[in-house]
Structure formats: structure tokens, C-alpha cells
Amino acid sequence: MKKNSAILGAAFLMATSAIGPGFLTQTSLFTEQLLSSFGFVILISILLDIGAQLNIWRIITVSERRAQDLANAVFPGMGYVLAGLIAFGGLVFDIGNIAGCGLGLEVLFGMDPKLGAVISCVLVLGLFWYKEAGRLMDGFTKILGLIMVLLTLYIAISSHPPMATALYRTIWPEKIDMLKIITLVGGTVGGYISFAGAHRLLDAGIGGKGNLKQVTRSSVSGILITSLMRFILFFAALGVVSKGIKLAAGNPAATVFQSAAGDMGYLFFGIVLWSAAITSVAGASFTSVSFWKTLVPFVGRNEKMVISIFVIFSTIIFVMIGNPVKLLLLAGAVNGLILPVALALILLAAGRQSLMKGYRHPLLLQLMGWLVVAVMTYMGIITIQQSWGKLF
Numbered sequence: 001m002k003k004n005s006a007i008l009g010a011a012f013l014m015a016t017s018a019i020g021p022g023f024l025t026q027t028s029l030f031t032e033q034l035l036s037s038f039g040f041v042i043l044i045s046i047l048l049d050i051g052a053q054l055n056i057w058r059i060i061t062v063s064e065r066r067a068q069d070l071a072n073a074v075f076p077g078m079g080y081v082l083a084g085l086i087a088f089g090g091l092v093f094d095i096g097n098i099a100g101c102g103l104g105l106e107v108l109f110g111m112d113p114k115l116g117a118v119i120s121c122v123l124v125l126g127l128f129w130y131k132e133a134g135r136l137m138d139g140f141t142k143i144l145g146l147i148m149v150l151l152t153l154y155i156a157i158s159s160h161p162p163m164a165t166a167l168y169r170t171i172w173p174e175k176i177d178m179l180k181i182i183t184l185v186g187g188t189v190g191g192y193i194s195f196a197g198a199h200r201l202l203d204a205g206i207g208g209k210g211n212l213k214q215v216t217r218s219s220v221s222g223i224l225i226t227s228l229m230r231f232i233l234f235f236a237a238l239g240v241v242s243k244g245i246k247l248a249a250g251n252p253a254a255t256v257f258q259s260a261a262g263d264m265g266y267l268f269f270g271i272v273l274w275s276a277a278i279t280s281v282a283g284a285s286f287t288s289v290s291f292w293k294t295l296v297p298f299v300g301r302n303e304k305m306v307i308s309i310f311v312i313f314s315t316i317i318f319v320m321i322g323n324p325v326k327l328l329l330l331a332g333a334v335n336g337l338i339l340p341v342a343l344a345l346i347l348l349a350a351g352r353q354s355l356m357k358g359y360r361h362p363l364l365l366q367l368m369g370w371l372v373v374a375v376m377t378y379m380g381i382i383t384i385q386q387s388w389g390k391l392f
Helices: 002-018 021-063 067-074 078-109 113-129 133-159 163-171 178-189 193-203 209-241 252-290 297-301 303-321 325-350 363-391
Strands: none
Touching: 002 133, 002 178, 002 193, 002 209, 002 252, 021 067, 021 078, 021 163, 021 178, 021 193, 021 209, 021 252, 021 325, 021 363, 067 078, 067 193, 067 325, 078 113, 078 252, 078 303, 078 325, 113 133, 113 252, 113 303, 133 209, 133 252, 163 209, 178 193, 178 209, 178 325, 178 363, 193 209, 193 252, 193 325, 209 252, 252 303, 297 303, 325 363
């Protein structure tokens, strides 16, 4: 029972790490731009997501080594580089997620977003300092994940989307936007996100060839949970924009919820935004620190304290200077490169029998993995070019 709980918890940790404030904004905005054809973008991104995550989770859990240790085994020192990139991206996005917590509580209770951010920070700290933090985090992400899906489903039903058209265009689109496909992949399994669940499984003692079946199920479940939420929000947004309603540029997801269900919908948006943000804070903090626990003995011995500093520091930056737009742009560029670099290192590690304990990684999965590396490398270059222009 405890093992099954950890396996499902890892899937929800990965999924809720992906479903943050940016996820809500991105999905709503892309639906307005592509209309029913956005369903095809989601469908293709799911296949790429599964290709990336199956490789990462299987190789990490079979080898029973974290991503940074595999990277160091392939190229000495690369584990430190990877851990540094993950920590930087995780810290900056934590600032954005803490901001989302504050904005969610502002919608619900009318409080100052900075006060809401501090309250949310205290709640996250309580989560990590609980005696059985791993089990509590599993339950926390499951409950809030289900709440997000159910409330958004209510909004989707209330918006009365043109389902027949949406399903048809999901298979046969009017237009295809490759950049949006790659953007969704980066948002679902980019940066720290794809490692959140795999590292959680190792912490729960789930590894080796004997657990491959459960690990595979958990990794695919994480993608499917994220994709279910993405499709439901897509249907909700499509129902709104198909009536000719223009989404607010600053907060398109709020327009979707409020237009579909009035004041109640707006309150639901507050709950979904806060849930999405606080679970992403937990996922980003846990995963970022997990990359250093085997590299720096002090971090391994004082994991909870380091996670707490990570969360508190993110909150202080938001309270003092607000959302650091330029840092978020730079972190987006870094995140665009983390997945292809990390996935390439892990695929190379899979070819070393000394690391894989006799396990032979399937050729089809390797090919899928290298395809994702190529696609995400292209996206990373495009993202850096765009971010560089906005930064300077």
C-alpha cells in the first residue's frame, strides 16, 4: 500500500509541478490563437512528453542513481553543471509560483498578494517539516491535483465548447504551429519537472529492474494527468472564445473561468491558481535540492533546511521586488536547454552496462528520446534568441 501510494504520488508530483500559473496562462492563450486546432498541438506534445519521460524515469530508477550522478558518470563535472542549471531555473520559477500563490489568495480573500505569498510559504514549510514529509507531499499533490481537475471540468462543462469540432480538429487540424508544440513539451517535462517524480521514487526506495512495470505506469500516468488537465482547460477556453469573447491579455485564464461561470467561476479560478502555484512551489523546491543532495554532503544531511531556505529566499525576492520579469525570461531560456542536455546525458548513461546493472534500454525508447533531444535543442536555441532580444 505504501509503495503504491509513493508510485501514484510521484505521478501527481510531476503533474502538479507542470501545472503552474504559466500552464494556465499558456493553455488559455494558445487556445485563443489556434482555436480547435490547439487540440492537435496537445496531442502531439503528449507523445513527445511520453518519449522524454519514459526514458528519464526508467533509466534513473533502474540505475538507482539520480540524474546528476548519471551525468557525472558520463562526463565528470557535468552533474554539477546540470544541478546548477536546475537550481537556477527552479529558484526563479519558484518566485513566479509564489507570486501565483499570492494572486490566488487575493482572488479568494481579497488579501494583499505579498501577504498571501508569505502565508503560502509557511504552509509549504510545514509540509516539508512534517515527520513523514514524503507521504504528506504525495497526499498533498494528489488532493490539490484532483481539485484542480474537477473545478476546471465544471468550467469546461459550463462553457459549452463545440466538442465535435474540437475532437475532429484534434485529429485533423486546420493549422499546425510547431513552436507551440515544442513550447508545450518544454512546459510539461522541461527543466526540473521531468525529474521530480523519478527522484521522489528513489527517495521512496523504489528502483531496480524489479520495479520497471510500476515505474513505467507512474511515468505515463504523470503525463496523462497533466494532459487531462490541459485538454479540460482547452475545452473550457474554446467554449469561451468560440462565443467571440476576447481573453484578457494579462490574465487569460481568469477570463475563461469568469466568462463560463460568473463570480463562482472567478472564485474557482482563485482555487485552481493557488493549487497550481503551491504544488509547483513544492515540486520545484524538492527537485532542485534533490540535485545537490548527493553532490554536497551538507545538503544531503540537511535536506529539509536547504529546501526551507530555497522556499524562503524565493518568497523574500517576490515580497521585495515582485515578479522579476527579466529573470523569468532568462530562466525560460535556461529551461529550454536543460531537458535536451539532461536527456542526452541520461541516454548516453543507458548505454553503459556498468551503470545499468545488466538492463538493456529498448532501442525504440532510445530513438524516441533522441528525437526529443533534437526537437528541444531547436526550441532552446529559439527561446534563447527571443529571450536575449527582450533582455538586452
